[in-house]
Amino acid sequence: MDSKKKVTPAMFIGVRGEGIISFGSGQPDLPPPKAVYDILPEYSGFRYGLIQGQENLREALAKQYPRSTADSFVITNGASEALDLALRAIAWLHMKKGGGKPKCLLCRPYYYSYLPLVEYAGFEPVFTDLKEGRIVYEDFEKKVIDCTAVLINSPSNPTGRVEAIETLQAIEKITEEHGVYVLSDEVYKDLIYVRENYLIKGPHVVTINSFSKTFAMTGLRVGYLWSLDKELVKMVIEMKSHTSMNTSIIAQEMAYTATTVPKHYIDEQLKIWESRRDMIYTGMVALGLDLWKPEGAFYVLPKIEQPRDFVWDMFHDYKVITYLGEWFGAPDRVRFSYALDVDKIEEGLSRVKQYLQKRKK
Amino acid sequence: MDSKKKVTPAMFIGVRGEGIISFGSGQPDLPPPKAVYDILPEYSGFRYGLIQGQENLREALAKQYPRSTADSFVITNGASEALDLALRAIAWLHMKKGGGKPKCLLCRPYYYSYLPLVEYAGFEPVFTDLKEGRIVYEDFEKKVIDCTAVLINSPSNPTGRVEAIETLQAIEKITEEHGVYVLSDEVYKDLIYVRENYLIKGPHVVTINSFSKTFAMTGLRVGYLWSLDKELVKMVIEMKSHTSMNTSIIAQEMAYTATTVPKHYIDEQLKIWESRRDMIYTGMVALGLDLWKPEGAFYVLPKIEQPRDFVWDMFHDYKVITYLGEWFGAPDRVRFSYALDVDKIEEGLSRVKQYLQKRKK
Numbered sequence: 001m002d003s004k005k006k007v008t009p010a011m012f013i014g015v016r017g018e019g020i021i022s023f024g025s026g027q028p029d030l031p032p033p034k035a036v037y038d039i040l041p042e043y044s045g046f047r048y049g050l051i052q053g054q055e056n057l058r059e060a061l062a063k064q065y066p067r068s069t070a071d072s073f074v075i076t077n078g079a080s081e082a083l084d085l086a087l088r089a090i091a092w093l094h095m096k097k098g099g100g101k102p103k104c105l106l107c108r109p110y111y112y113s114y115l116p117l118v119e120y121a122g123f124e125p126v127f128t129d130l131k132e133g134r135i136v137y138e139d140f141e142k143k144v145i146d147c148t149a150v151l152i153n154s155p156s157n158p159t160g161r162v163e164a165i166e167t168l169q170a171i172e173k174i175t176e177e178h179g180v181y182v183l184s185d186e187v188y189k190d191l192i193y194v195r196e197n198y199l200i201k202g203p204h205v206v207t208i209n210s211f212s213k214t215f216a217m218t219g220l221r222v223g224y225l226w227s228l229d230k231e232l233v234k235m236v237i238e239m240k241s242h243t244s245m246n247t248s249i250i251a252q253e254m255a256y257t258a259t260t261v262p263k264h265y266i267d268e269q270l271k272i273w274e275s276r277r278d279m280i281y282t283g284m285v286a287l288g289l290d291l292w293k294p295e296g297a298f299y300v301l302p303k304i305e306q307p308r309d310f311v312w313d314m315f316h317d318y319k320v321i322t323y324l325g326e327w328f329g330a331p332d333r334v335r336f337s338y339a340l341d342v343d344k345i346e347e348g349l350s351r352v353k354q355y356l357q358k359r360k361k
Numbered sequence: 362m363d364s365k366k367k368v369t370p371a372m373f374i375g376v377r378g379e380g381i382i383s384f385g386s387g388q389p390d391l392p393p394p395k396a397v398y399d400i401l402p403e404y405s406g407f408r409y410g411l412i413q414g415q416e417n418l419r420e421a422l423a424k425q426y427p428r429s430t431a432d433s434f435v436i437t438n439g440a441s442e443a444l445d446l447a448l449r450a451i452a453w454l455h456m457k458k459g460g461g462k463p464k465c466l467l468c469r470p471y472y473y474s475y476l477p478l479v480e481y482a483g484f485e486p487v488f489t490d491l492k493e494g495r496i497v498y499e500d501f502e503k504k505v506i507d508c509t510a511v512l513i514n515s516p517s518n519p520t521g522r523v524e525a526i527e528t529l530q531a532i533e534k535i536t537e538e539h540g541v542y543v544l545s546d547e548v549y550k551d552l553i554y555v556r557e558n559y560l561i562k563g564p565h566v567v568t569i570n571s572f573s574k575t576f577a578m579t580g581l582r583v584g585y586l587w588s589l590d591k592e593l594v595k596m597v598i599e600m601k602s603h604t605s606m607n608t609s610i611i612a613q614e615m616a617y618t619a620t621t622v623p624k625h626y627i628d629e630q631l632k633i634w635e636s637r638r639d640m641i642y643t644g645m646v647a648l649g650l651d652l653w654k655p656e657g658a659f660y661v662l663p664k665i666e667q668p669r670d671f672v673w674d675m676f677h678d679y680k681v682i683t684y685l686g687e688w689f690g691a692p693d694r695v696r697f698s699y700a701l702d703v704d705k706i707e708e709g710l711s712r713v714k715q716y717l718q719k720r721k722k
Contacts, residue, residue, distance in 0.1 A: 009602060016408075025409055032407050040401040046393050047377075048386055048579045077438050077605040084604040088481065113603040120449065120600065122483070218409045219610040239481065241370060242474040243445040244438040248609040249580040 005312035009112055012321050021348040023336035024321035026157060026298065028216035030272070033261040036215065036254045043253065049246035052237050053224065057252050060259040065199070065207075065226055072226055074236050075247045075255075079187045079210035079223035080113060083151075085243070086206045086225055087121035089235040090149050090181050095122075102148035107135055109301065109330035111157045111185070112323075123149070127329070133159030133292045133301070135167050141174055149181040152200065155188040155296025158328045158335040160277075162295040165198045176202045181232070183208060187223075188297035190214040190266050193274050204229050213297075214266060215258040222247060222255040273298055276345060280338040283349040287356065301325065304334040310355070318351040366673035370473060373682050382709040384697035385682035387518060387659065389577035391633070394622040397576070397615045404614065410607035413598050414585065418613050421620040426560070426568075426587055433587055435597050436608045436616075440548045440571035440584035441474060444512075446604070447567045447586055448482035450596040451510050451542050456483075463509035468496055470662065470691035472518045472546070473684070484510070488690070494520030494653045494662070496528050502535055510542040513561065516549040516657025519689045519696040521638075523656040526559045537563045542593070544569060548584075549658035551575040551627050554635050565590050574658075575627060576619040583608060583616040634659055637706060641699040644710040648717065662686060665695040671716070679712040 012024045052058070053075025062068045076082040087104070094102045104123040106114055107130055118125050126147055128140045133156065144150050152171065154163040175182050182200060185208045189197040199207065210223035227233050246252075277294050284291055284302055291302035304310045307325055311334060314320040325333030338345055373385045413419070414436025423429045437443040448465070455463045465484040467475055468491055479486050487508055489501045494517065505511050513532065515524040536543050543561060546569045550558035560568065571584035588594050607613075638655050645652055645663055652663035665671045668686055672695060675681040686694030699706055 008599075027409055031405070037405065040404055043401055044392070044398065046577055046580050048388055077442075077609070080603060081438075081605045092481065116600075116603045120453065120604070216407055219407050219607060221606065221609045238369075239477075242441065242477045243481070244442045244605070245582065246580060248438070248582045248612045250611055250615075251609045254611075 005308050007308075007311055007315070007324060009323065009327060012323070017319075020319045020321065021340070021344050021351070022321040023338070023340070023348055024323055026213070026337045026339060027218050028213065028339050029341060030216055030269070032216045032254075033258060033265055035261055036217070036257050039253055039257055043250060045249045045253070047249075049249045049252065051241045051246055053247060054249065054252045054256065057256040057259070060256060061224065061226070067228065068226065072228055072233065074225050074233060074240065075252055076223045076225065076240070077244060077247050078212060078221040079185065079208050081244065082208045082210075082223045082225040083113070083183065083185065084117055084121070085236045085239055086183055086208065086232070087117055087123065087149070089232055089239055091122045092239070093231065093235055094148050099148070103146060105140070105144050105147045105150040106329075107140075107152065107156075109133075109158055109325070109328040109333070110151070111153060112327040114151055115329070118151070130159060130161075133161035135163055135171075137167055137170055140171070144171075144174060144180055145178045147180055149183060150175065151183045151185065153185040155192055157188065157297050158299045158301045158323075158325075158330070159292060160294025160297050160299045160301065161292060162192055162194055168198050168200055172200055172202050172205075175204070179204065181206065181229075187213050191270060191273055191298065192296040193270070193277065194295045204232070206232065211255045211258055214269075215255075215261075217255065217258065220251040220254060222251050276338045276340070276342060279342055280336065280345055280349070283345070287349070287353055298337055298339045300336050300338065301328070301330060301333045302336070303332050307332065307334050310334055314352065314355060318355055320348055320351050366669050368669075368672055368676070368685060370684065370688060373684070381680045381682065382701070382705050382712070383682040384699070384701070384709055385684055387574070387698045387700060388579050389574065389700050390702060391577055391630070393577045393615075394619060394626055396622055397578070397618050400614055400618055404611060406610045406614070408610075410610045410613065412602045412607055414608060415610065415613045415617065418617040418620070421617060422585065422587070428589065429587065433589055433594065435586050435594060435601065436613055437584045437586065437601070438605060438608050439573060439582040440546065440569050442605065442608075443569045443571075443584045443586040444474070444544065444546065445478055445482070446597045446600055447544055447569065447593070448478055448484065448510070450593055450600055452483045453600070454592065454596055455509050460509070464507060466501070466505050466508045466511040467690075468501070468513065468517075470494075470519055470686070470689040470694070471512070472514060473688040475512055476690070479512070491520060491522075494522035496524055496532075498528055498531055501532070505532075505535060505541055506539045508541055510544060511536065512544045512546065514546040516553055518549065518658050519660045519662045519684075519686075519691070520653060521655025521658050521660045521662065522653060523553055523555055529559050529561055533561055533563050533566075536565070540565065542567065542590075548574050552631060552634055552659065553657040554631070554638065555656045565593070567593065572616045572619055575630075576616075576622075578616065578619065581612040581615055583612050637699045637701070637703060640703055641697065641706055641710070644706070648710070648714055659698055659700045661697050661699065662689070662691060662694045663697070664693050668693065668695050671695055675713070675716060679716055681709055681712050
């Protein structure tokens, strides 16, 4: 039965329809700040932009990051391209210096794109298993020292967990000592329920970020990377000049406008996310599911028996999209994004309940 | 002296300034059709789009290509990303089938991104030298049969030449016989002065195209690939779901609008390009330069003595941007894009004349 029930993320991304409730892609349902669209009626750009990104946008970002200038940023087609380019540039520099096949450490469960991105870029993946959704430092330390790069993601998609500041500081120390590149994917930095974001520091740290989650601009595709490693930033720009050139200038101008929106906007959003988090967490506990309480981002990753059947049947019989835990390296779990209106979360949970009750019989 | 005079394309892309005349990047100076901006005041999209690209855009394209449906297209961040993804997907499929390091044939001089893209994707580049800017089929045939892929570019950037239809048909035949992937970069298909474009056919042909040149939308970054090779299209979509996700939805909507513009627009553009072509070609012949007459696209590639000094000095002393032939595999030449107003072409040529006269003394 399993073999027929083949589902992939690409099947679900961008899929919408009557009656479908999607706990699938990590897509805010609320629109971006209105100001983002205010520039459009007068917009007339069409020429190539700088490969590194528009200056106004990079200068606005430089104010948000310590010890940085506009030169420390590269604007990309979403965080995805920032990750892809950073990994490719690291692997390329490693090879040019005569290194063998590089290794990249992944914290498992991981965001489903990490494994293919690491492999496409030519790395051998190495895994450290999270415990209760968080890094076990002893295992991490043992493995990271043999790696060229490591990918950190706090708050984590899919676990919803936030790493302890002490863990992040220990990671800064060990990776700096061993010259390991740290890719810190912080796209959920503004969606943390438990504390302020902690920005990882270090000479070979690459911070990945985006306008997609904070400002609900997923489809517009504006992300960026930030690094004080000049050699790496230069290599990323050189690569991007061939692989995609500038990020769409109109989307960059919209992202720039988002940086001018008062912080109040983000605080309001966070309250909404927190109430949704409470609802889905409480609801799932009531269904008897085993899951971690999210501290950031907008995902839960409950244990589900026969998860392939669950994801297939929920989609085909109940019009509910969920993502298979095995895509994230968590084969006994299913990921739910709660980037949904509370009414839809409630309806979705009720359909899950029906299915689970039917299954028991 | 040469070692100090280090110039790279990334130094010039997007660079504009008072008094600078840029024969650098291939950037139409005339704006896109007005209709492209008419959608903006009402635009409100923000959600993820389909990874493969918006349906309206792919359906419009399907009407322009024989035997195709919307499924044969993937919309990308410009032709650059289409090339990058196609090369990576071909190399990936080749490796998964147990192949060794794949080879890719390049026709030299080539567009300057081809060599890095081929190398980044893990291919060993193989070269066939053009004669008078066109393929020498005997040499091409001998080399292509040992390659996994070949890159064709007619009209060519940087030579401005258009391949004979007989040559393209012979390439179709030999590559189909030997199962070689053909990447046909046809971004200048609507800018041919000598005949209609000839679309290469074959089961493993990937046609690369873009809205950048035809509709002057370079900075907006919308390109696409078209192929009847379903396995390859599927792999490209899978890769793109990780490396950049959908192409910016607002830029895609603008590109869709461009497809609705009457063909009249393209015909008018072509007349303008042809008059510029005549002016720069005649002007350079009058300067005693050795060059090929362009049959398409908007580049000339004259022979220039001490080309590194020329490019450096023209930029620093005469505010004229030109591109070094060695970036294109043509070390004794310099590339000029004539995507400029005739007044600027005239002024630029006059500065070149001054410099060359001064140099003679």
